[in-house]
Amino acid sequence: PPSPIAALFDAVGSATNQVMAIYEMGPWATAVERAVIEQVGEVLGLTRGTFAGLITHGGTLANLTGLLTARNVCLQDAWEAGVARPGRPPVLLVHSDVHYGITRSAGILGLGTRQVLRVPLDEQRRMDPAALDQMLRDLRTIGQPIVAVCACACATPIGAFDPLPQIADVCERHSVWLHVDAAHGGAAAFSDRYRHLVEGLARADSIVCDAHKMMFVPALCALLFYRNPEHRTAAFA
Secondary structure, rough: OOOHHHHHHHHHHHHOOOOOOHHHHOHHHHHHHHHHHHHHHHHHHHOOOOOEEEEEOOOHHHHHHHHHHHHHHOOOOOHHHOOOOOOOOOOOEEEOOHHHHHHHHHHHHHOHHEEEEEEEEEOOOEEEHHHHHHHHHHHHHHOEEEEEEEEOOOOOOOEEEEEEHHHHHHHHHOOOOOOEEOOOOOOHOOOOOHHHOOOOHHHHOEEEEEEEEOOOOOOEEEEEEEEEEHHOOOOOO
């Protein structure tokens, strides 16, 4: 829906020409970005001063950036040497109804869409933590590199919120990066009635939340969070 007050701020940003490539080209906009990331991150359950993040153009780009970070952390020298390596190819485990942007990211990142493994769902079309645990155990047994697990809050086709606390437990047990695509449903954290749907979100290594969905910010605007602030420089090493 139209948002007149947001259009006014858009005009201010355009008139002052805040180019966000480097701080000197967009100083006040960078300050605003950091303030917004801190405040929204706290609502999502992150602890002030212990996380980092950025605002970018839409959920697809935010998910791509978060998974690029996961790839670089998991594969370490991928930025310099590429993803080709001896042995089995790296894989990405995802919610079976994950947004097409996640599969697209696998192609762009050089992992390949064939290396996207879909985790079975439960009767409510949520990712099944037991099935995820078994898949991770099998992959570790055969020595297959795992870039990340991508859960949803909520899944685009049906609105299913994955059981994030249990999924986080599984990922911690197997030392696997947890990325949560909360583009559609992350704003439930602002609601007293629906906050329980995103319980455990702050345990993810990276989180995407769209402001142009339930926050009514003009499209496109997505927020990307890193639980470990050191990871914000890992995307573009």
